[in-house]
Each structure stands twice: as C-alpha cells, then as structure tokens.
Amino acid sequence: MTDDRKFKKFERGGCRFCRARVRAIDYKDTPNLQKLTTGQGKLFSRKRSGNCARHQRQLKVAVKRARFLSLLPYVAM
Amino acid sequence: MTETTATRERIARDASRVAARVARAGPRRYEAMILVDSGLASKDWDATEALLKDLLVRHGAKILVSGKWDERKLAYEIRGVRRATYWLAYFEGPTEAIAAFRHDAGLSETVLRSMVVAMEDAEEVPADVTSRRTTVAIGDENEIR
Numbered sequence: 001m002t003d004d005r006k007f008k009k010f011e012r013g014g015c016r017f018c019r020a021r022v023r024a025i026d027y028k029d030t031p032n033l034q035k036l037t038t039g040q041g042k043l044f045s046r047k048r049s050g051n052c053a054r055h056q057r058q059l060k061v062a063v064k065r066a067r068f069l070s071l072l073p074y075v076a077m
Numbered sequence: 078m079t080e081t082t083a084t085r086e087r088i089a090r091d092a093s094r095v096a097a098r099v100a101r102a103g104p105r106r107y108e109a110m111i112l113v114d115s116g117l118a119s120k121d122w123d124a125t126e127a128l129l130k131d132l133l134v135r136h137g138a139k140i141l142v143s144g145k146w147d148e149r150k151l152a153y154e155i156r157g158v159r160r161a162t163y164w165l166a167y168f169e170g171p172t173e174a175i176a177a178f179r180h181d182a183g184l185s186e187t188v189l190r191s192m193v194v195a196m197e198d199a200e201e202v203p204a205d206v207t208s209r210r211t212t213v214a215i216g217d218e219n220e221i222r
Contacts, residue, residue: 016215024197028110028146028165032215069110069192070151070161 014050017058025058027065033072037063041076104169106141106196109133111164111182112155112189115148118162128187129164136177138170144206155189165206167196 017025027033036044036051036059043063046056066072111129118125122145133140143166151161175193182191196202 020215022215024200027194035215065192065194067152069112069163069190070153070155071149073152 015052015055016050017055018052022055025055025062027062027069027071029062030066030071033059033063033066037072039076041067041073105172106167106169106200106202107138107175107193108196109166109168109178109191109193110146111166111191112151112161113164113187114158114189115160115162116158117187118148122162125162125187126164128185130166132178132181132185132188133166133168133170133174135181136170136174138168138174138178140166140168141202142167142204142206146206158189161189167202167206 025033036049038044043060046053049056051059063072067074111132113125113129126143126145130140130143143164146163146165148160148162151159155161178193179191182188
C-alpha cells in the first residue's frame with residue numbers, strides 16, 4: 001500500500017497531519033509543534049488535537065527531541 | 078523449544094531481506110544537531126565550525142551537508158548560556174562513529190548540547206540545512222477542541 005493510499009483513508013478525518021499529507025514530523029518545526037502544546041508546554045491529547053495514533057506518536061518523539069535541544073521548554077511559566 | 082523448518086526459513090528470509098536493504102540503501106545516514114554558545118560562535122565562526130566538523134570526521138563520518146541552522150534564545154538555560162547557535166549536519170558513517178562522537182561532544186567545552194538522529198532509508202538529504210521536512214500548514218490552535 002502506498003503512503004498516498006494510507007493517507008486517503010484519513011483525508012476527511014480529524015488528523016491535521018494526514019490532511020496535509022505529512023510523512024514525518026520534524027523536531028525542528030517548532031511553530032507547528034507549539035500549536036499542539038499547552039501554554040504550560042504539555043502535549044495536547046489526541047482527543048483534543050484530533051491527531052491519528054501514528055502522527056501523535058511521531059509528535060511525541062518530535063516534542064521530546066525539541067525539548068532536549070532547548071527549542072521548546074520542558075515546563076513553561 | 079525446538080526450531081521448526083518453517084522458523085529457520087523465516088529467519089533466513091528476514092536476514093536476506095535486511096542484507097538486500099543495506100546493499101540497496103548504502104551506509105546509514107544521520108542528522109546531527111549541535112548547540113554552541115552564540116558569544117563564542119560570533120567571535121570566530123569558521124574556527125568553531127571546523128572544530129564541530131572535526132568531531133564527526135575524525136571518527137570516519139563523511140559530512141554530506143552542513144551549516145548554521147539558526148541562532149536563537151534558548152527555551153531554558155544550558156550551562157548558564159541563554160543564546161545559542163544551532164549547527165546542523167547530515168552525514169553518513171559507521172555506527173561506532175556515533176558513540177565516539179557522543180563521547181567527544183560530552184567532553185568538549187565548545188559543545189553545549191548535541192543530538193544525533195538516524196535518518197530513514199527513503200528520506201532524502203536536503204540540499205540546504207535551513208529547509209524543514211514539515212513545511213506545510215497544519216491548521217492553527219483554533220482547531221484544538
């Protein structure tokens with residue numbers, strides 16, 4: 001199954017990454033990562049962000065990498 | 078538990094698949110991000126960059142693309158530093174080079190922090206270090222319920 005067909009299944013769904021046909025979430029893309037974290041710096045749940053399981057897992061890793069490199073805070077004031 | 082013929086065949090099939098993938102894809106490619114104190118980097122960037130490149134090259138890595146990614150205020154202080162220059166490099170090399178690089182980067186006084194991430198086989202090395210993989214608009218915060 002090609003990636004395009006995989007995404008087609010979720011085209012009308014809630015996952016913004018599937019709609020944008022994003023294959024991999026980049027930890028360097030901080031503006032987009034910040035949209036999916038709370039003011040405190042915590043990740044929004046799937047229920048709130050509407051992400052699919054696959055992209056939520058990728059997002060989790062990307063946010064953790066960004067935090068390690070001080071691109072995002074671990075805890076924001 | 079005894080190993081059945083089917084199991085042995087499956088293991089052999091998996092091993093040949095892995096060998097074929099390695100032969101097709103070539104050496105593993107990595108992405109390294111290194112943080113340097115901006116004050117230090119602005120004094121003599123060429124010397125700083127040469128030092129960072131040497132950290133990778135001395136262990137047999139071959140740098141494909143590298144350069145200054147950004148200079149920005151850190152989300153939290155690292156060793157009392159508030160502003161850092163981010164240096165990004167895409168390279169290929171032996172697995173042992175990664176552990177050796179991590180060890181050297183940990184001892185280096187220039188390197189504030191570093192991270193090495195393995196790239197997917199299908200992933201293309203960008204022509205420019207400032208390009209991002211996720212460049213598309215993914216909606217805004219208003220979508221969050």
